Amino acid sequence: MRFRSYTLNLILLLWLGLLNTSHAIPLSEAVPGGVVVVPLENNDDKAPEVIYNKNRVMVVLKNNQWHAIVGVPLSASPGKHRLAIKTGDGHKMSHHFNIKSKKYKTQHLKVDKKKVDLSKKDLERHWKEKKIIKAALKHWSDARSVDMNFIAPVDGRKSSSFGLRRFFNDKPRNPHSGMDIAADTGTPIIAPAPAKVIETGDYFFNGKSVFLDHGQGLITMYGHMNSIDVKKGDVVKRGDKLGTVGATGRVTGPHLHWGISLNNARVNPALFLPEEKEQVSHSR
Numbered sequence: 001m002r003f004r005s006y007t008l009n010l011i012l013l014l015w016l017g018l019l020n021t022s023h024a025i026p027l028s029e030a031v032p033g034g035v036v037v038v039p040l041e042n043n044d045d046k047a048p049e050v051i052y053n054k055n056r057v058m059v060v061l062k063n064n065q066w067h068a069i070v071g072v073p074l075s076a077s078p079g080k081h082r083l084a085i086k087t088g089d090g091h092k093m094s095h096h097f098n099i100k101s102k103k104y105k106t107q108h109l110k111v112d113k114k115k116v117d118l119s120k121k122d123l124e125r126h127w128k129e130k131k132i133i134k135a136a137l138k139h140w141s142d143a144r145s146v147d148m149n150f151i152a153p154v155d156g157r158k159s160s161s162f163g164l165r166r167f168f169n170d171k172p173r174n175p176h177s178g179m180d181i182a183a184d185t186g187t188p189i190i191a192p193a194p195a196k197v198i199e200t201g202d203y204f205f206n207g208k209s210v211f212l213d214h215g216q217g218l219i220t221m222y223g224h225m226n227s228i229d230v231k232k233g234d235v236v237k238r239g240d241k242l243g244t245v246g247a248t249g250r251v252t253g254p255h256l257h258w259g260i261s262l263n264n265a266r267v268n269p270a271l272f273l274p275e276e277k278e279q280v281s282h283s284r
Contacts, residue, residue, distance in 0.1 A: 024148050024274070031102035032074045033072065033102070034072050034102075035262060037067055040065070040068055042088070050085050051085075052068075052070055052083050053264075055217070056140050057071075058218060069148075071261070071262025078101040081096065082096050083095040083096070129201070136198055136199040137211070137261040139213055146214055148272060149274075150273055151190070153189050153222065154181050156187065157181065159181065162177070179270065180258075181255060183245045185244070185246055185254040189222055189242045194214070194238055195212035195235075196233070196236070197213075200232055205249050207224040208224070208226070209222060209223045210242050219261040219262075222243070222256060223259070229244075
């Protein structure tokens with residue numbers, strides 16, 4: 001019995017070790033549009049439940065400690081923010097963290113006037129599509145662990161950074177909620193990590209788009225595609241082809257709009273790319 005108990009404990013330790021080291025976590029940057037990695041004071045075997053801004057937050061095990069991986073919306077105000085935590089045994093507590101201000105650059109673009117001043121028909125279409133897109137970006141699925149060891153979804157030049165304060169035809173619009181990667185029409189777009197396709201469509205602003213669920217509120221979005229090679233319900237591996245780069249929707253040329261939603265907050269994709277992390281950390 002003692003040998004059996006030792007063997008089971010060894011298997012458990014090995015499993016926990018694999019869980020702790022097999023998957024990367026994003027760079028922590030405590031700013032609007034950033035990601036905050038919060039170590040949790042909880043030693044339970046069961047993951048605690050964490051809520052931020054009324055949305056469930058990803059919790060992963062790293063180095064034998066639970067960590068909350070918190071997405072901070074671009075609209076977040078600098079200052080103290082609160083996590084509501086419920087431990088595995090039902091105990092409730094709070095954890096506070098601070099958000100620093102960050103000034104994003106401004107970008108002025110000239111686009112088709114019909115894509116800025118919408119007709120009644122186009123506006124109705126937009127509001128209908130917006131509900132579908134918001135539901136996809138807010139989607140939650142339980143997952144024991146989440147593979148965040150991302151690779152770039154397309155080979156190309158980073159043409160427009162996350163968070164830009166945008167003006168279309170000199171009219172202010174929402175900040176840029178993703179990373180634009182310029183590439184020729186037809187360039188393959190691949191899945192950055194294992195995921196499930198939860199939505200596809202052809203939208204007024206985003207053009208042909210795909211939404212991937214990576215688990216625990218981590219959703220990636222791919223817009224302005226020329227072609228889509230997957231369908232809703234498909235399970236994809238890292239490197240699987242999703243479709244090709246295009247210029248559909250509101251664009252100035254062929255590129256991929258790559259967005260990441262974490263606990264229903266649009267966050268900087270550069271924080272998830274190993275080759276981008278050093279540049280992001282030096283810019284802080």
